Amino acid sequence: MSSQAIARARRRADFAQVLREPVVVITILAIFAMLALFIIYPIYAVFRLSLTQDGGFSTAVYQDLFSRVRYVRSITNSILLGTVVATLATIVGFVFAFAIYRGGIRFRGFFQTMAILPIISPPFMFALSVILLFGRNGLITARLLGLDTSGIYGLPGLVLVQTINLFPIAYLTLSGILQGIDPDVETCAMNLGASRFTVFRTITLPLAKPGILAAWLVVFVSSMTDFGNPIMIGGSFDVLSVQAYLEFTGMGNLPRGAALAVLLLIPTVMVYFLQKYIMGRGSYATITGKSSKRGKPNSSPALRALLTVFCLGITVIVVLFYGTIIVGSFVRLWGVDWSFTLRHFNYSWDVGLSTLRNTIFLALIATPITALMGTAIAFLVMRKRFPGRNAMSLLAMLSYAIPGTAIGIGYVLAFNVAPFRWSGTAFILVTAYVFRHVPIAVESGIAALKQISPEIEESSTNLGASSARTFQNVTLPLIKPAFFAGATFSFVRSMTAISAIIFLVSARWNHVTVLILAQTEIMRLGVASVMSFILILIIMAVIGIMMKLTGLKRDQVFSSGQ
Amino acid sequence: MEQQTIDRSAAAEFAADPKDSRKPDYLVLKDIVKDFVDGSGGIVRAVNSVSLSVSKGEFVTLLGPSGCGKTTTLRMIAGFESPNGGTIHLDGKDITQVPPFQRNMPMVFQSYALFPHLTIFDNIAYGLKLRGVSREEMRHDVAVASQMVNLVGLEKRYPGELSGGQQQRVALARALVLKPDIILFDEPLSNLDAKLRIQTRTEIKRVQQLLGITALYVTHDQSEALSLSDQIVIMNKGEIVQQGPPEEIYNEPKTPFVSDFIGNANFLDGEVVDVQNDKVTISVDRAKFVLPASRCPRDIASGEAVLLSVKPEAIRVTGSAGAGAELTGKIDVSAFVGPITEYKIVFGDGIITALQPNRPGKTHVHRSGEEVALEFEMESLRAYRA
Numbered sequence: 001m002s003s004q005a006i007a008r009a010r011r012r013a014d015f016a017q018v019l020r021e022p023v024v025v026i027t028i029l030a031i032f033a034m035l036a037l038f039i040i041y042p043i044y045a046v047f048r049l050s051l052t053q054d055g056g057f058s059t060a061v062y063q064d065l066f067s068r069v070r071y072v073r074s075i076t077n078s079i080l081l082g083t084v085v086a087t088l089a090t091i092v093g094f095v096f097a098f099a100i101y102r103g104g105i106r107f108r109g110f111f112q113t114m115a116i117l118p119i120i121s122p123p124f125m126f127a128l129s130v131i132l133l134f135g136r137n138g139l140i141t142a143r144l145l146g147l148d149t150s151g152i153y154g155l156p157g158l159v160l161v162q163t164i165n166l167f168p169i170a171y172l173t174l175s176g177i178l179q180g181i182d183p184d185v186e187t188c189a190m191n192l193g194a195s196r197f198t199v200f201r202t203i204t205l206p207l208a209k210p211g212i213l214a215a216w217l218v219v220f221v222s223s224m225t226d227f228g229n230p231i232m233i234g235g236s237f238d239v240l241s242v243q244a245y246l247e248f249t250g251m252g253n254l255p256r257g258a259a260l261a262v263l264l265l266i267p268t269v270m271v272y273f274l275q276k277y278i279m280g281r282g283s284y285a286t287i288t289g290k291s292s293k294r295g296k297p298n299s300s301p302a303l304r305a306l307l308t309v310f311c312l313g314i315t316v317i318v319v320l321f322y323g324t325i326i327v328g329s330f331v332r333l334w335g336v337d338w339s340f341t342l343r344h345f346n347y348s349w350d351v352g353l354s355t356l357r358n359t360i361f362l363a364l365i366a367t368p369i370t371a372l373m374g375t376a377i378a379f380l381v382m383r384k385r386f387p388g389r390n391a392m393s394l395l396a397m398l399s400y401a402i403p404g405t406a407i408g409i410g411y412v413l414a415f416n417v418a419p420f421r422w423s424g425t426a427f428i429l430v431t432a433y434v435f436r437h438v439p440i441a442v443e444s445g446i447a448a449l450k451q452i453s454p455e456i457e458e459s460s461t462n463l464g465a466s467s468a469r470t471f472q473n474v475t476l477p478l479i480k481p482a483f484f485a486g487a488t489f490s491f492v493r494s495m496t497a498i499s500a501i502i503f504l505v506s507a508r509w510n511h512v513t514v515l516i517l518a519q520t521e522i523m524r525l526g527v528a529s530v531m532s533f534i535l536i537l538i539i540m541a542v543i544g545i546m547m548k549l550t551g552l553k554r555d556q557v558f559s560s561g562q
Numbered sequence: 563m564e565q566q567t568i569d570r571s572a573a574a575e576f577a578a579d580p581k582d583s584r585k586p587d588y589l590v591l592k593d594i595v596k597d598f599v600d601g602s603g604g605i606v607r608a609v610n611s612v613s614l615s616v617s618k619g620e621f622v623t624l625l626g627p628s629g630c631g632k633t634t635t636l637r638m639i640a641g642f643e644s645p646n647g648g649t650i651h652l653d654g655k656d657i658t659q660v661p662p663f664q665r666n667m668p669m670v671f672q673s674y675a676l677f678p679h680l681t682i683f684d685n686i687a688y689g690l691k692l693r694g695v696s697r698e699e700m701r702h703d704v705a706v707a708s709q710m711v712n713l714v715g716l717e718k719r720y721p722g723e724l725s726g727g728q729q730q731r732v733a734l735a736r737a738l739v740l741k742p743d744i745i746l747f748d749e750p751l752s753n754l755d756a757k758l759r760i761q762t763r764t765e766i767k768r769v770q771q772l773l774g775i776t777a778l779y780v781t782h783d784q785s786e787a788l789s790l791s792d793q794i795v796i797m798n799k800g801e802i803v804q805q806g807p808p809e810e811i812y813n814e815p816k817t818p819f820v821s822d823f824i825g826n827a828n829f830l831d832g833e834v835v836d837v838q839n840d841k842v843t844i845s846v847d848r849a850k851f852v853l854p855a856s857r858c859p860r861d862i863a864s865g866e867a868v869l870l871s872v873k874p875e876a877i878r879v880t881g882s883a884g885a886g887a888e889l890t891g892k893i894d895v896s897a898f899v900g901p902i903t904e905y906k907i908v909f910g911d912g913i914i915t916a917l918q919p920n921r922p923g924k925t926h927v928h929r930s931g932e933e934v935a936l937e938f939e940m941e942s943l944r945a946y947r948a
Contacts, residue, residue, distance in 0.1 A: 006597045006598075006599055006605055006646065007599045009597075009646055010597075010598075010599070010644075010646075013644035013646075014644070016644070016659070017644065017661060020661050021661070453673055453675065455671045455672070455673050455675040456673075456675045456676075456677060456678075458642055458662075458669075458671070458675065459669065459671055459675035459676075459677075460677070460688070461642075461662045461663045462640055462642075462662060462663070462665075462667070462668060462669045463663075463668060463688055463689035463692065463736070463737075463740070464663050464664075464666070464689050464692040464693060464740075465663055465688075465692050466661075466663050469692065473688075474677055474679075477679045478677075478678065478679055480679075
């Protein structure tokens with residue numbers, strides 16, 4: 001037999017085993033059907049519309065796009081922004097990770113918290129802070145410096161806001177990589193005569209290189225797909241995600257909106273899978289034997305002082321951004337009348353309470369579905385062999401790489417028409433949450449399953465349990481921490497969602513982030529601050545409760561937030 | 563005194579029906595083949611045409627170096643892998659395509675594979691619950707099984723709170739409580755320290771004998787195989803190379819591989835110089851050995867090159883090399899390990915190993931560099947075609 005024939009025979013035999021368990025077969029088919037309907041079909045609808053004119057295939061929409069400076073500039077702007085932000089955020093993330101895990105700085109716990117805190121903020125909250133601090137009536141620009149400027153709108157403001165917003169992603173990736181490098185290796189290099197800097201240059205940095213590259217790519221994608229910050233302080237600096245939204249919703253030019261979404265989608269999906277490939281291939285960090293796990297800090301006192309000052313500087317910015325929102329909630333009219341007031345709370349209560357209730361309600365419905373489905377996919381992909389297994393994991397992860405803007409447009413195109421006509425329903429919002437965030441649950445499920453010896457599940461099967469029983473009795477209890485961590489973050493993401501959701505909300509089912517954006521646009525910054533503040537409080541409370549109930553550590557929860 | 567940890571009265575409750583013990587052909591493997599495709603697309607034949615018959619109540623060990631296909635064979639019997647060819651029958655029924663959870667062949671895993679989130683009681687009761695056993699019966703059976711392997715009092719604990727030896731016994735109890743006709747072991751002792759390994763080995767044998775269970779045991783440790791088995795099946799490169807009772811395997815290895823693997827034999831290059839009736843004369847260096855033809859390859863002829871195997875314990879190191887000694891060597895490394903001394907001796911072109919028993923006051927330990935005279939026990943010599 002040839003090797004292909006054997007591989008085929010093996011696949012047949014494995015599949016025959018799966019076929020004997022109807023529950024498994026039905027689950028696989030149901031998951032494929034849902035992924036096809038809620039991920040592939042909407043994206044197909046976006047492509048189809050962008051490539052159609054007068055009922056036939058045509059590239060006219062794209063030709064038109066590329067002939068207009070405005071749209072070409074939004075492409076180059078998005079790439080420029082992504083490149084600058086990815087570079088800065090990776091540097092900040094690396095310095096933080098190095099300072100904490102190698103630099104031996106003090107107050108590590110505090111700095112760890114500061115380095116991951118921005119990840120739970122709504123995506124536009126820092127933009128709001130920057131407007132309050134550096135805008136035309138900004139505390140710093142207008143009040144302290146006496147400037148009348150709107151220079152913060154555009155590239156400078158976006159770079160500042162996105163760097164602070166996204167460096168935690170780089171930090172989480174890189175701290176994982178640095179923790180995976182056996183300190184004994186570095187100690188050994190020093191023992192062989194390498195200076196601290198030589199150790200860093202010849203050992204630490206090369207080992208961390210795949211992680212650095214991967215972190216850069218993830219931040220790049222996140223920056224390109226960000227919608228909340230650019231729409232608030234992008235000013236005249238046009239980017240793809242905002243342009244797509246404005247064309248699609250504002251101008252009603254659906255084909256052009258779809259085409260812009262496609263142009264956003266292609267690079268992000270490519271970069272996302274490039275990053276997956278690099279992380280999958282290039283980590284030598286884990287192939288070590290028994291380690292003493294007690295690395296001496298690789299730093300001199302001078303370097304430690306420098307690292308501390310750097311981390312402290314970033315921390316001050318983070319605290320300032322949060323503090324501004326809190327202060328802004330209680331100030332009568334920012335920049336004009338600084339007296340204390342609760343009227344923004346009263347107003348928010350009247351205007352936003354039902355929206356907030358609906359937002360929480362829908363997130364609560366979506367969360368368990370997301371977590372269960374993600375865990376089931378992780379189990380099938382890791383532990384079962386069936387045709388399409390790779391396709392399933394690819395599809396499930398794909399929705400992570402697809403920009404929310406493309407998903408939002410796709411859902412409108414696919415489901416606002418017959419036979420679905422789901423526009424304006426709660427169902428469409430919940431579906432968007434579930435399929436946008438299922439990769440979070442899949443990733444944390446896969447990570448957890450990698451830690452569990454397959455022998456434990458085999459032993460359950462051997463004692464007489466079917467796959468479904470084994471999943472229920474053994475797998476699920478064992479990966480409970482990952483399950484809840486995934487659930488927590490799906491919830492956080494659902495609460496802070498905007499880029500896809502903004503296409504799908506209706507008067508009946510609004511989302512609090514959309515409401516905050518609307519308040520900012522009409523310059524009710526106090527109300528926007530109050531709503532952001534409350535959103536943050538709710539998210540923190542939920543994370544706190546989840547950590548208390550499940551005994552999860554902070555790192556376990558936040559590592560699924562990447 | 564060794565502590566006896568198997569409770570005989572408890573074991574009596576789980577004992578198999580003695581009337582059909584030693585029923586032949588209870589578990590039968592016929593021409594089992596298993597191929598894997600390796601990372602570069604090449605084919606690896608993990609198991610090649612393995613046929614095997616196990617009688618009821620028998621203790622059979624699959625023994626071989628890592629990668630010989632023994633674990634793959636066991637996993638096919640348990641149903642975790644599907645063979646590419648051949649059939650597996652249990653008690654006359656073809657089970658080749660039966661899914662693993664319907665086979666009722668509990669397995670003791672190398673890692674024990676205890677459920678870390680369940681108590682010891684729930685671990686042992688796991689299989690019973692799946693079989694819909696009533697609460698009282700479950701409680702009773704778990705109690706008996708725990709008593710049998712001396713786990714009483716630990717039922718409320720979690721696996722993480724137990725020592726390695728105790729975890730091992732939970733794994734055993736979890737399998738035994740199902741009152742299986744056959745039980746599978748996948749290197750169950752390899753995670754225990756040396757002393758506990760020998761003690762647990764004895765316990766497994768005792769339980770198996772008391773209950774009359776058929777046991778299929780996979781190991782790479784020849785002393786484990788020799789001490790436990792009724793039958794040893796030696797595997798190499800996916801094939802069975804020899805099978806038989808332990809004494810036969812040990813005393814009459816059919817190939818140099820078996821001789822090396824089971825007895826750590828030394829191999830000397832020799833040449834047949836004379837064949838007469840049933841006596842074969844083989845020369846090694848200056849020395850000549852006369853072997854009965856039964857311990858030489860069939861139809862061996864004068865002038866043929868052979869490998870002469872000699873077990874380390876069959877070489878006597880007899881003091882200084884005086885005049886007239888036929889075989890001499892020079893001690894390379896001398897290692898005193900308590901009951902025996904292990905010598906590496908430069909002999910001819912190579913180095914051979916010799917094990918000498920130590921008796922207090924009577925044994926002289928030779929030092930590295932000493933010239934010594936050697937004597938081979940003729941009964942242990944075997945010749946193979948080179």
